[in-house]
Each structure stands twice: as structure tokens, then as C-alpha cells.
Amino acid sequence: MHRYSANYIYPINGVPIRNGIVVIDNSRKIVEIVDPKGNEKEYESMEFYNGVIVPGFVNAHCHLELSHLKGRLEKSDGIAGFVSQIRNLRGDSEGLIRSSITQAISTLELNGTVAVGDICNTADSFSFKQASNLHFHNFIELFGLLEDDAEARFVNAKLLLNETLPLQSTSSLAPHSPYSISDRLWGFISDELHKSDSIVSIHYGESLQEYSFLMNRTGLLAESFKALGISDGIALGITPFEVVKKYLPHASPTLFIHNTFVKRDEVRGIIKHFDKPYFVLCPTSNLFIEGCLPDIPMLMNEGACIAVGTDSLASSNTLSVFDQILIILEKFSALTFDDAIKWATLNGAEALGVESIYGSLEKGKSPGLNLITNFDFSLMKPTKMSRVRRLA
Template sequence: MNAFFSADYVLPVSGDAVKNGVVEIMDNGTVVDIYAPDNPKLSGQAIETHKGIITPGFVNAHCHLELSHMKGVIPKNTGLAPFLQQVIAFRAGDEQKIKQAMQAADKQMHENGIVAVGDHANTAISAAVKAESNIHYHTFVEVLGFEPQLADQKFAEATAVAGQFGDISTSLTAHAPYSVSKELFKLLNEEALRQQKPLSIHNQESEEENKLFRYKSGQFLNFYRTLGKDITDFKAQARNSLQTFLAYLSPSTPVLSVHNTYTSPKDIFFVERQGRDVTWCFCPNANLYIEGTLPRIPNFIHYPQKITIGTDSLASNDRLCILSELKTIHEHFPDLQLTETIKWATINGAQVLGIADHYGTLESGKAPGLNLLTNTNGLAITPETTVVRLV
């Protein structure tokens, strides 16, 4: 039997908000339609009515499920390079405890209204958890290798990891500009074009990354020394990392650029001028956790590139909750409207993950999940807003 849900507003994302709207949902979660409150079809129907805003389920465009056991391990405000050193030092552990932490994190995301996740992985340890999850996962298997001579080896190793995920949607991706050589970027570019999947890349999460590429200076030089990496052959590029690595990719290769904390207006204009297929992903709570600062989001909204939202991992966040990320964005950028940022939290992520035919909007035939945002103020969220998963 179909169910009917109503709230102060229904925000379908695919169209205008419907005041006191009603959503009809089939038993399997598929949307039948959205109705104005005076629609004759609603006569005699049992309608579950709520205060707040009904939205589609959230899409978490960037996460690291396999780091869930590291919650609270790394102190806040270390800066990126020290943070990475501690991730490397502490990511290994008891396999059963790691799996239990991933299961708890997966449950937390589901309860927080997240229906789909773009997840980064270095191993296949998360495969079993994802196979049993109610969440749709696309796994980006990260490839790392800054030494040019190791490009083929690193690519083959990552391909073997990806093969262990079975039927779970999976593709290879570059970890970050400072951890992938030009030669390896070119291999990944060919693979992305073959699979027609985006490259999801950590980008300009720290100003130290730009210093490395512009001047071959800064904290990353010590980072490489600590890891025993010889980067003698690496040359300063006299330009930021984003402009450097995009030159290694085909113009048609889709890129999900994650973090962008220190992406400059010139970088954004560079992307626009070249007509690149770039989607920006912001993980604001992780940015505050690691670097204590946020991307200048208003700089990004002047161009037609899409924006998405991620949580990053529990190693760099207190919770895996897209609503929490939205709250942080609206707190620091109060001029933004929920009618716009809800797209970042839903359909834009679904589009970049290639699942927009099923998720992201409340449209007939889709089964995108149904969230209720409570303690709202008209069509705006407040610090007290919570998310309740209705479907």
C-alpha cells in the first residue's frame, strides 16, 4: 500500500518547493508523485504530516569508510602534512575492530539520511561492509605513486584491489597531486576515459600543496623525507597544483575535485576558461578539523561547474552527516539559500557518481530516499535542525 508524507515544504530539488506538499511513495521506496495540498487525489488518504522540510536522501560525495576506526585518534588543527603522517602511522590495526568501526559508520550515515556515498579506499577491507549495506557505494580505489618509475606497478596494484570489490561500483582514481606522478596521472586518465568514471582527487587541501608545486618548498619536502621518498627529479611548476595536474588529463575527463580549501579565483577561472568537466566537492567540517579554515565558497558559485558535499572520514570529522556539513556552510556563508545548497547535497552528487536516474531528486520513478529536516525556519535550516529518515 502506498504511503503519503507531508511537511511544511516539500523540496523536490528538480523543481520549486511545494508548500504543504504531499509525496506519494510506493512500498519499495519509489516516488509516485508530489501533490499540492488541495489535489483531489488526496481525498480520503491517510497522510503522515510533519513540521519541517521533506527532501530527497543525501549523497555523500566524499568519504573514507576504511578510516572509521581512527575517530579521535588525530588531534585537530595539525595541518595537512602532519595529519597525513599520522594517518599513515595509525591506519593499520586489528581487522575485526576496523570492520566493526566501518559497520558503525555505515549505520550512522544511513540514519543521517545518506543514501549514496563516493568512498575512497586503499584496500578491499570495506568490500564486505558495502556489500551488506543499504547505502549505494561507488568506491574510488586510490592510486598513490609519486615516483615516475613506479607508475605501472602502482596502477597494477590498484587494479588488483579494485577487482576484490566484486559487483560494487568501483573505479581507479588519483589520491592527490602531491602523491601521483605525471606518468601515473596519464595512466589513470586513460582508465577514466575507458570506464567513463570521474577521477576523484584531493585538491589544494593545504597551502603547503601550492608551495610545493609553485616553488618546491614547504612542509611537503619534510613529508617526503620522512617517508624516505626521493623527489630530486620533481621540478617547481611556477603554478598551483590544480593547474599542474589538469594539464595531464584530457579535457573531457570528468574530475571530482575534493576539498579545494586553497583554490584561488585564478584556479577557478583556469577551469572555466578551459571548459573542463570539474565538479567541486566541499568537506567543510574536515577542513576545519585539519587546517582550521574553509574554502571561499562564494568564489565558486559564479561559474556553471557543479558543487557537491562530502564528509571525509572519521579521522578528520566528528560525525558522518551531510546535514552537519550544510549547517557549517550556512553558518559561515549566511547569504546562501537552502534551495541551492540542497542541490549540492543531493542531485549534484548523484550526477557525478552516475546514479542520477535513481537518486538525487523527488521525481516519479526514482527511489531517492526521503528525509525530513525538522526545526527549520521556512525554507532555511537552523542550528537546531535535525534530519529524520522517513523512507
């Protein structure tokens, strides 16, 4: 039995407990949460830390297989420039790709991450995930604007999904975005998704180009597809919301990734139509690609269930969920740490369907324990000097 205590513990499913104690067994399962209520006692084998103890973080959106692109992309003028840079950097050696994935997974662990929603276009990351103690949900990604190869792309994604079956991680198919999938490919994806209640993930509202491309084929995305000679198989004059409403099953848990340019009406539409929508924020990536952040106060106002991701090292210089929280709290100073820490833990765990193990400090769960140091106890917020240390 191990006892961990700090100035405060954040159970997430309840209010912070001053000098609270988390008791875990040798398998790291929580056996008790103690609220001393001012009646602190010395326990044998108790470790007390200055700071706050929170559950392990959940990174709801990552692309481990792009880790070899860390620091290699220029800050560009939006999504079209980003996509074309990625295209031009294809062809790295398998050795570099593999070593970068291994390094990224150890960074996730060091940053106090316990569960990850990871986008996969290849099997590159599978064996490394299998060797890791983290929980992974593999989102097998599908995209393709051409009608001709829609079936082949779908078959390949299903084959990749089958490769994940022997793994400990969970997996499901994930359409890339409303602007990158032909109507024909959507047909296959939609049929498949409606047959199960598995978790769906889709990049959504990441750029204004997405809206102008879908509505009237204007903007940089439209121009870049045209320059590449890609004639897309998407009906003209449709909004991103109309695309997801048309093709995604409303009853499945659905992760909407980015939401940088999502408008209030869309958020209302999504919340009304989908039973379990999660709005996943990836601040470092948004700042790198588009130079702005989603309207988080509006999302909160509308009652959106928010989770946090990092996106890939191609567009983010960090895979730390805590770094995302620090940015959010800095840019939106009215937000509380209580709100943000829930997004980084329990909401992410629910989005990935692993809330029975992760996301909160509750008896019976094994959520991992993180210590946040240099905490400002007058504001009950972390500071720029705060660091995360994994305790268990």
C-alpha cells in the same frame, strides 16, 4: 502506497511545495508529487510531519576504511601533520577496522544518506557495502611519489578495481592528489583514465602546502617528504591545475575534493577545461585540518557545480551531510537553503552518475525521503536545533 507530507517538500528540481505530498509505492519509488495549491485534502494513509521533506543525501566524498581513526588524531597544523599522524596510526586490528566500517555505514543510513562516493585503498569495506542498501561508488585510490614502484602500485590498484567487479557498487580509479603522484605513475593512470569515461575523483587545493610543494619544494609537505627520505618523481614548478589539465581526461565527470585554497583563476580554468567538473566541499574536515573553509561565494559566482562530502572520520567527527550544510549556512549567512540542499542531493547524485534514481523528488525515482525538523519557516532555513530523520 504511502503518502508523506510536511509544511514544505523540496523537490530540488523545482520550487518548494507548501503542504506538498510525496506518494511512494512499496518499493519506495515515487509515483506522484502532489501540489495541493491551498486546497489541502485528507488522504487515507497520509503521514503529515512538521518540518520539510527533502530527498536522501548524497555524500560525494568519504573514506569508510579510515573509520577506526575516529577521534584519534590531534588537530594539527595542516595537511603535512595530518598525513604523518595517519602514517603513525597504521596497524590497527582487522576486527577494529571492520567493526568501525559497519558502524559508519549504519551512521550514514541514520543520517539520511542514500549514496556515497567512497575512497578505497584496500578491500576492507567491500563486503559491508554489498550488504548495505546504500549506493556506493568506490574510488580506487592511487598515490606514490617514487618512480620505482609506480608500475607495481598501478597493477595493485587495477587488481583492487577488479575485485569490485562482482559487487553491486560502481567503481573507478582515482588519483589521490596533484602533489602525491610521480610523473611515471601519472603516465599509467592517465592512459587508463583516457580509455574510459568513468568518474574521476581527486583531492584538490586542500592546503597551501600543495601549491608551494609543487611550485618550488618549499613548505611543510616538502619538509616532511624530505625527512622521510622520499625523493619525488614530479617535475618542478608546476601548479595543481597544470597537473590535472595535463593528466586527467577533460570529458570525464571529475570530482575536485576540498578546494579550500582554490583561487578564482583556477576555478575558471577548471570550468573551462573540464566538461563536467564538480567542486566537492567537506567543511568539517577542512576546519579540522586547515582551520578554514573554501571561498564558497566565489565558487558560486563562477558558476561552479558544488557537491558535498564528509571526508573520513579521521578528520571529521561526523559522516552527516546535513551537518556540513549547517556549517556552510552558518559561516556564509547569505547563502540560501535552496542552494545548499541542491548540493547535498541532486548535484552529488549527478557527480556519482546516479541522478536517474537519487537526488530529487521526481516521479520514477527512488531517492529516499528525509524529514528536517525545527525548520525556520520565516527564513526558510534549518536552525541549530534542526535534526534529520529518515522517513523512507
